[in-house]
Amino acid sequence: MELWFTERHTPYVNFSIKVERQLYTAQSEFQRIDVFESREFGRFLTLDGYMMLTEKDEFIYHEMITHIPMAVHPNPENILVIGAGDGGVVRELTRYQSPKCIDLVEIDELVIEVCRKYLPKTACRLDDPRVHIHIADGLKFIRSCENKYDLIIVDSTDPFGPGEGLFTKEFYGSCYNALREDGIMVNQHESPFYAADAAAMQRAHKRIVECFPISRVYQAHIPTYPSGHWLFGFASKKYHPVTDFNPTAWTLLGLSTRYYNAKLHRSAFSLPTYVEELLRDVEPQ
16 A cells, blocks of 8 residues: 655645555644654654654755845844744754854744754754754744844744744744844745745735845745745844855855755745746835
């Protein structure tokens, strides 16, 4: 008998991966957590039946959500990561020397435990001495922070269930207040391709634009996410993600990456026409 993991992307489109075996399943206080092993994508993590990451393509997501802001901010010392219990963002951040403190806020402690055990390639730097793990609701945690962080990375799940509060105007306003005067916020911005995902993306973009003076969207190709076309949001109090980017300075750091590079950094902000139109529809005129 063959076992397949299937995720519904729309009422008319499913995405399936043949599973060799199921390594873990449990219901936490917040969500169902599953880890599978496949021949094509290696091990992969799902929450409530939705794909979070696979060993084969997680590097794309984690490099793009991390290196873009790290390459723009000249000296990010204090960093907040919301969500990201799988450890991938932390792994990429700890490759830099500049961070002195990385606060990781994850609502579901079991996600961290499961990833430590079953996805060690992703969760391999959670014990770095600069990393401080807080088991808390990101929305509540950020309310008590003011003028504290140089960079906030919001690695949330989709805008429903445990991650729903991380797509509200209140949350983005709290992030603005928690950032220093030259702070940057980056978030996963959903896909623009299918109608329901595009609508969620537009809602998030509208709320971010209303909170930050600089707001741009960039893209990456992630094969196991809906449509493969994925967006990220870059919001800042001071720095523009392209004009304030110094490719030479980043290249001199000597970091080895598999997806991100200095040339890709600029081009990632060049969006297809249909995406530009979706964004313009919700931006202030």
